[in-house]
Amino acid sequence: MPSLKDIKKRIGSVKNTQQITKAMKMVAAAKLRRAQEAAVAARPYAEKLQSVLSNLAMREEGDSHPLLSQRGKGRALLVLMTADRGLCGGFNANVSKAAERFIKENEQGFEAIDLTIVGRKGKEFLKSRVPENIKQVHENIMAEATYKTAALLGQEVVDAYQAETYDAVFVLYNAFQSAIVQIVTLEQVLPIQPKEVEEDTADAIDYIYEPTRGEVLADILPKMVEVQFFRALLESNASEQGARMSAMDSASRNAAEMIDKLTLQYNRARQAAITKELMEIISGAESIK
Amino acid sequence: MAEKLKLEMVTPYKRVLSQEVDEITAPGYLGELGLLPGHTPLLTTMKVGELTYRQDGDLFHVAVNWGYLEVENDTVTVLVDTAEKADEIDLERAKAALGRAEEALKTLSQEDKNFAVMEAALERAVIRIQVAGKKVR
Incomplete structure (x- = not known):
């Protein structure tokens, strides 16, 4: 006794x-509100860009631009978004495990799968499990999830893709559903797969392009990649705060x-x-x- | 024919504008671009510059930085990296940025990859200062 x-x-x-x-918990709640607002505010831009792109891509032949063409399965790059800090429940473990599973499942499909990790926790989790896959680690960029950060990441990936270092690029992150629910999401970033638009609406719009359609497309495609990374960053950030709060x-x-x-x-x-x-x-x- | 244009301006951070306007002048890739209701569908890239729109006789100025402009069914969608309305611009900051860019350009050679970056910064600062001077009267 x-x-x-x-x-x-x-x-x-x-x-x-x-x-x-x-x-x-209080701090996370305050941060969550801000992160959530940022994620919501970024949506209209991404949606508009997506619709413009769909419109454009539909009129183009499948492989008119390197970022659109399917090159078959060669080397793949997986960008994993985790947090720099722990104490947020299963947030980091879930997404890191999903990355490990992705690598195990697709080993046969691709020649090689490289990993770019955002966040310290993902690195700590994976460095003993799949050390040979990790190519790059970005730490401490989550704290300021600005568009610039995402743009740099996007440009890096686009450059690597155009240099044919990689033939496919994926991003894996926690999508924000609510403060308690985060969904581990895998998205293909490159080659870009424009969403199908309905035929009848598409017929009505035939644009004048300035300077030319090809050039507009060449401009807009890398942007799309940046925006996708930006959204993933924001979603992941909001999810992290939500997970920590609960x-x-x-x-x-x-x-x-x-x-x-x-x-x-x-x-x-x-x-x-x-x-x-x-x-x-x-x-x-x-x-x- | 509709009497008004719907102007939607979005940046990655927020929706800047969503308004009915009479007339828009935008910095298109091939030069200044005037848009009135009933314009044909158009898609263009935009340069760093000044976008002006007229609403009930008042002129409004916005400094925009790189983006796209889409016209469709009297809806003008502007996707830009940044957009600042004339009364939102911090003139002091813009002037400081101008000074910094000018200093940097003096020391850098044309081949330096930072040259283009600083040049773009200079251009943005100039436009911001120019637009800030044209607040709504």
Whole structure:
């Protein structure tokens, strides 16, 4: 049986932990709101660009631009988005495991699969499991998920693709569903696959192109890649905050439960001590009589 | 024929504008571009420059930076990297950026890959200052 002092000490330490998890939850909640707003604000741009691109690509032959042409299965690049920091539930583990699975499943399909990892946690998870696949690691870029960051990433990938270093590029990230639900999502970035548009609406629009259709397309395609990375970054960021918020929420709740249990134990021990003392006094008084 | 154009301006960060306007002048790839209601469908890239639109007799100016412009059914969609309305521009910052770009250009040689970057920055700063001077009257 632990002494009164011991129990009191434990209550104190659990309380401290609870304070930290509570604070982390608050911070995550505030960050989540901002990240969510950013993700929502980025949607119209991506959607418009997508529709413009679909319109354009439909009129072009399949392989009129290198970024559109299917080159068959050669070397693939997988861009994995994780967080730099932990304490966010299964956020990093889920997406990292999915990356490992992707590599295992597609080993036969491709000559090689290279990994570019965004975020420290993904690197830590995968460096012992698939060390030979990791080609590049970007750390600490999540904190400022700006368009510029995504653009740099996008340009790098487009350059590598055009130099035929890779024949297919995928991105793997946590899509934001709600604060509790994140969905691990795999998207093909390159070659670009424009969404099909309905025929009848497409007929109505025949643009004048300035300077030419080809040049507009050549301009817009790399942009599409950048935007896709930007969206993945924002979604992943929002997901991370959401995951951390719910993880810290349940941690705080567990701490509260533990404090209740310990308090009960403490009170019982206190009462037992008092009873014991009383009995000693009474029996002492008895013996004097 | 519709009387008005619907102007939608979007950047990766937010929807900047969504308004009914009478007339738009945009910096197209092949030069200034005037758009009125009833324009044929058009898709063009845009240069760094100044986009102007007229709404109920008032002229509004927006500094835009690289993008696309699509006209379709009297809806003008502008996709740009950045867009700043005249009254949103921080003139001090723009001037500082101009100064920095000018300094950098003096020291860099034309072959340096940073040259083009700084030149673009210079262009943006000039446009921003120009647009900031034209607040709505």
